[in-house]
Structures are given as C-alpha cells and as structure tokens.
Amino acid sequence: MGEKDVVTWNIMITHLSKQDDDMELARKLFDEMLERSVRSWTAMIAGYVQCGNSKEPIRMFTDMEAAGGTPNEVTVVAVLAACADLGTLDLGIAQDSFYKMKERTIVSWSAMIGGYAMHGQAEEALKLFSKMSCIVNEGCGFFSSMARDYEIIPQIEHYGCMVDLLSRSGLLQEAHEFIKNMSIKANGVMWGALGGCKVHKNVELAVEAIKHLLVLDPLNDGYYVVLSNVYADAWRWEDTARVRMLMRDQGVKKMPATNS
Incomplete structure (x- = not known):
C-alpha cells in the first residue's frame, strides 16, 4: 500500500469499520x-x-489515553455505549469518561442517561435528565431577560453562546432558525457551533454550516477536512473526493496531523 496521509487512512478505516x-x-x-x-x-x-x-x-480507549490521545465526544459516546452493554460493573468507566468531558451535547447526556436507565438506576437517570433540561432552560431565560429586564442589547458573543447552547443540546433546527432570525450577521464562531451537528448525524445542516465557514475563511484546511469527514460518515464518497479535489484546486494544504 502506498504512502497515504492520515485523512485517507481514516476514510478507509471508517468505511471498513462500518461492516x-x-x-x-x-x-x-x-x-x-x-x-x-x-x-x-x-x-x-x-x-x-x-x-x-x-x-x-x-x-482501545485505554490504549488511546496511554498514547497521549485526547478523546472527543464521539469517542466518549462510543465508550459509554460499550460500558452500557457490558453491565453495571463497567458503569464506573462510563461515569468517569462522561464527567471528564469538558463539553457535552445531547448525545453524551443521552448515552449516560440511557446507561443508568438500562441498569436499573432510574433515580440517577432522572437526576441527570433534569440537570440537562435545566441548563437549556436557564440559558434561554438569561438571554431573554437581558433586553427585557436589564435593557442590555445582546452582542455577537451573546448570540454565539445561545447558538452553542442550542446546538449542544441537540436543538439543531432551533439553533439554525436562531441564526437566520438574528439582527446581526453570524460569524465563524456561530457557524462553527452549528457545525457540531455532525455529532448528531444531521449531514445537510452540518454541510451548510461548514460551507458558510469556508466562505468566511476559505484557506482554513480544518474546514475542508471536517466537510470531507461529514461526507465520509454518510458514505457519500463522491462528495468526499470532490472536497479533496477542491482543497487541492484552492491551493489549501493540510497541516500535519497530531495524536490529539
């Protein structure tokens, strides 16, 4: 096999690992x-x-951490699923992985809640569900009260926080509508937050978000890689190849990969 970059290897492995x-x-x-x-x-x-x-x-998760790799949310959710299948003895591994996460979305919350429920820990499942719901409700309440109660005009940073909160909570359409109805133009941070819908398997919305990012920053190699990965996860290999060709045509070079 000829020498290939990490992205190409990953696409091949992702394709094979689904069979x-x-x-x-x-x-x-x-x-x-x-x-x-x-x-x-x-x-x-x-x-x-x-x-x-x-x-x-x-x-593999243990080996990854030993090698200095930093898991992302998709990694942790997969490990949570494995722990749930293995039984209550391994639920501690799931808890440790979940609470170590710096940021969580509806996917990781749901996986952990499901793990508790599957093993008869209904009270813990309900507590976690309540905590997740409160975070969203409180965030929306704070944003609404800024102008209504304190006469504070929301700035781009405040809008960005709302998009991020809605996206991470799995409320993707709500986040998208929020962006479209804003009185100011969305920046890269907002579209980047919405780009997280890749985690939720909403391919079309992820593609739209990343295309907006490419308009804002056409030489950012990371956006091309993410878009390629989105298509690969959806088995849209022609689109994956098209992105790689576009990257070459634009003269964008991929930065060397790391183990993190």
Whole structure:
C-alpha cells in the first residue's frame, strides 16, 4: 500500500469499520498507521461497538489515553455505549469518561442517561435528565431577560453562546432558525457551533454550516477536512473526493496531523 496521509487512512478505516465482516481488515490498517488522529481511534472504537464487541472498545480507549490521545465526544459516546452493554460493573468507566468531558451535547447526556436507565438506576437517570433540561432552560431565560429586564442589547458573543447552547443540546433546527432570525450577521464562531451537528448525524445542516465557514475563511484546511469527514460518515464518497479535489484546486494544504 502506498504512502497515504492520515485523512485517507481514516476514510478507509471508517468505511471498513462500518461492516461487521471487515473489522479485521480495519484493525490491520489501523495497526499499520504510522500516526493516528482522534478520528482513527474513534472509528475503530465505534466499529467494535457496532459489531457487538464491547470489550475491545474499552481496551482501545485505554490504549488511546496511554498514547497521549485526547478523546472527543464521539469517542466518549462510543465508550459509554460499550460500558452500557457490558453491565453495571463497567458503569464506573462510563461515569468517569462522561464527567471528564469538558463539553457535552445531547448525545453524551443521552448515552449516560440511557446507561443508568438500562441498569436499573432510574433515580440517577432522572437526576441527570433534569440537570440537562435545566441548563437549556436557564440559558434561554438569561438571554431573554437581558433586553427585557436589564435593557442590555445582546452582542455577537451573546448570540454565539445561545447558538452553542442550542446546538449542544441537540436543538439543531432551533439553533439554525436562531441564526437566520438574528439582527446581526453570524460569524465563524456561530457557524462553527452549528457545525457540531455532525455529532448528531444531521449531514445537510452540518454541510451548510461548514460551507458558510469556508466562505468566511476559505484557506482554513480544518474546514475542508471536517466537510470531507461529514461526507465520509454518510458514505457519500463522491462528495468526499470532490472536497479533496477542491482543497487541492484552492491551493489549501493540510497541516500535519497530531495524536490529539
């Protein structure tokens, strides 16, 4: 196999890891990689979960941390799913992963709530659900009260916080409508927050957000990579290749990958 960059390897591994019969080949490619990104580890972890192997994701997650890798939310959600399948004995691993996360969205909240519920810890599940709901309600209440109660005109930073809150809570359409109805033009931070809908598998909305980001910053290699990954996750290989070609045509060079 010729030399390939990390993105190409990741696309191949992601494709193979979604097929139960190809997990062995996906692992072979993974082991041959000279450098790995968080996406490399996450594709393998999620693949093992999907094919019903709940122990291997835990091992790989441990290896990832030992190698200095920093898991993202998708990684942690996959590990939470594996822990839930293994039983209450491993729920502690799930709790540790969940509470170590710096930022959480509806996906990680739901995975943890489901883990509690699956193992008969209804009270803990309800507490966590209540906490999640309160965060959204309080955030919306604070934003509304700025102008109504304190005569403070919201600035771009305040709008950005609301978009981020709604997006992370899984309220993607609400976040999108919020952006469209704003009295000021959305900046890259807002579209970046909405771009997080990739985690929620809303491909079309993720693509729209990233395209807006490319207009604002056309030479940012990270946006092209994310867009390519969004298409790859949806098995839209022609679109994935088209993004890579566009990147070359625009003269955008991908920065070297890291293990984080």
